[in-house]
Amino acid sequence: MTCHTAPVNTAARRPARNRPAPTLEEVAARAGVSRATASRVLRGDQKVSERAREVVLAAAQEISYVPNLAARTLVTGRSESVAFLVEESEERMFADPFFLGMLRSAQEAVATAGQQLVFTVMNRPEDQERFLAYAAGGHVDGVLLLSLHGRDQLPQRLESLGVPTVLSGRPLSGGRRLWYVDADNVGGGELATRHLLDSGRAHVATVTGPLDMCAGQDRLAGYRAAVEAAGRPYDEGLVSVGDFTAAGGHAATVRLLDERPDVDAIFAASDLAAFGVVRALRESGRSVGDDVAVIGFDDVPAAADQQPPLSTVKQPIAALGTAMTRLLLDRIEGRPGLTRRTILPVELVLRETA
Amino acid sequence: MTCHTAPVNTAARRPARNRPAPTLEEVAARAGVSRATASRVLRGDQKVSERAREVVLAAAQEISYVPNLAARTLVTGRSESVAFLVEESEERMFADPFFLGMLRSAQEAVATAGQQLVFTVMNRPEDQERFLAYAAGGHVDGVLLLSLHGRDQLPQRLESLGVPTVLSGRPLSGGRRLWYVDADNVGGGELATRHLLDSGRAHVATVTGPLDMCAGQDRLAGYRAAVEAAGRPYDEGLVSVGDFTAAGGHAATVRLLDERPDVDAIFAASDLAAFGVVRALRESGRSVGDDVAVIGFDDVPAAADQQPPLSTVKQPIAALGTAMTRLLLDRIEGRPGLTRRTILPVELVLRETA
DNA sequence: CAATATAGATCCCTTCGTTTT
DNA sequence: TAAAACGAAGGGATCTATATT
Structure with missing residues (x-):
């Protein structure tokens, strides 16, 4: 006869009273069925008789059985x-x-x-x-x-x-x-730019995002597409590179106004950048919306709270x-x-x- | 001779090329050691020779071995x-x-x-x-x-x-x-209230949180403790029940001012409530900070941005x-x-x- | 006799192939 | 012959008691 040493149960999960957690084996024993049947019942499998189902469910309930997910993951390969x-x-x-x-x-x-x-x-x-x-x-x-x-x-x-x-x-x-x-970054850039063009603005500029990011590249591409679709030349002088931040937007705008004081509309590649744009415009003595129209991108909550409230391209975050x-x-x-x-x-x- | 059917490998994790993931067994085989030794090396256990360590590590590297965490969890009972x-x-x-x-x-x-x-x-x-x-x-x-x-x-x-x-x-x-x-809600309530009392306010009221929450109860208890410690009577007429929200704080303040127009200081149980308190005070024509001092609780970021900036009890959230x-x-x-x-x-x- | 290495049991569940009713 | 239940084979790592050098 083989001498079994008592199982040592290293660190396995055990409820409060320090009993080891009940296993499927125990449920099956208590219900008087095989482990396989118990498993099928508990997973809601089809091929089980009504009687087996009841008796297994009852047994599981009685001993507050909870399946060990690690064991399940081990065999199914799924962690849910x-x-x-x-x-x-x-x-x-x-x-x-x-x-x-x-x-x-x-x-x-x-x-x-x-x-x-x-x-x-x-x-x-x-x-x-x-x-x-x-x-x-x-x-x-x-x-x-x-x-x-x-x-x-x-x-x-x-x-x-x-x-x-x-x-x-x-x-x-x-x-x-x-x-x-x-999100449709290209389309959004186009949308904003086209609106600025359509509303009669003569010199529509853009303050871009960082051009080593796709979102930055794409929104600029949208700007360009809209400009060209309107039959106007794509003018690099109207493109000032920013980085999606307010500080970056501010700096880009200062540079832009310096070179092209005739700008009367700016598409900013992010709302934060737009906030910087607005500040720079104000500092230069221009009125926002009137002298220079501004559209941002993202529609962060703060955009609506600005003075004046910021027009923007809304990303469907949810x-x-x-x-x-x-x-x-x-x-x-x-x-x-x-x-x-x-x-x-x-x-x-x-x-x-x- | 027993006829083994090929292992079916249900849904187990398998890398891109559809090979099953390498196992510890394979690492051990490749390294020419036992599974146990390989395991010890990979877990950084002590009792292994330098040679075994090297050879196991190399083998693991070669076949890009990643331990199966479900298997580990199953035996250790820990999921990390x-x-x-x-x-x-x-x-x-x-x-x-x-x-x-x-x-x-x-x-x-x-x-x-x-x-x-x-x-x-x-x-x-x-x-x-x-x-x-x-x-x-x-x-x-x-x-x-x-x-x-x-x-x-x-x-x-x-x-x-x-x-x-x-x-x-x-x-x-x-x-x-x-x-x-x-957080020390009682102490915070005391701190705020004592400051109001010490700064010479005659009628220090409180707009509480919901009293079915501990935080609400405790902050009120702190208010009471400070009042009594100052040798003043605890006056229920100066306690108006709110619910931690701005709307609740507003309503509670309206009621309070109606009954006790002589109030010259309010401890609000939350910053949001304090925002409501401030609004109600303004609407009643009182100046905030001057006619009536206000202290909130929490120190949410918006507190510093208020006009005037809100004094408050700061919770150490981090x-x-x-x-x-x-x-x-x-x-x-x-x-x-x-x-x-x-x-x-x-x-x-x-x-x-x- | 130390220090390492090993074999084998164990953790618990799912599922396949087979037997039972 | 189906439908339902069963037995046993994995699944992959850890760990203990045992062997090896």
């Missing part, structure tokens, strides 16, 4: 959770209404699907390795990735480890093979978050017929600056 | 992640600087400890059951719980399922057995989040000598309204 990963400082993540809005809608969409969201903000390079191991280790079934920097290969690495990833915003490189959801999440969940499920690239429409919100 | 659970609507979670600040600091603290944060906001009752199963299932090692409502038994249920839980704020019931971190997280992690580790109750000091921030 996805990561929300932001490559930014905590500072920026929590200061930016865009990130918060995305987090909010992603959380809602994930919860609606009955799954969990693992929220991570990544700063230091070592964070990246750790996250990679975490994700590839099977603790999440997929990744929502925001604010990818430069030509960072993180999404490629995740995909090659078998972790489906969906980006927010078109990536600078690898756009062909990666999955992403983006829809972006929901779309990313749905796309990721569909990929995880292996739904066929999905497309790598989703572009959501933007909308011109006219207030008082244009 | 904790939940951040908010019992609120998404709306309130994302509108309230307090929740966002807590999320931020918890995220930082958790990341610093090399762990992950699972972020959940809970609205509907069915969410609770699902979360309970998730947490008890071992996907998280503990729970940070914010904004517990009424006498909700969720923390008790979590604890009884073996999931350590730390609350933000003293719970209404069960405070004896539960673990929580709170410290609260960090303390909760550290406490939870320490509990999970089984560190001895921890105390159930942590109260962090608050601080009076004098600006222009008092």
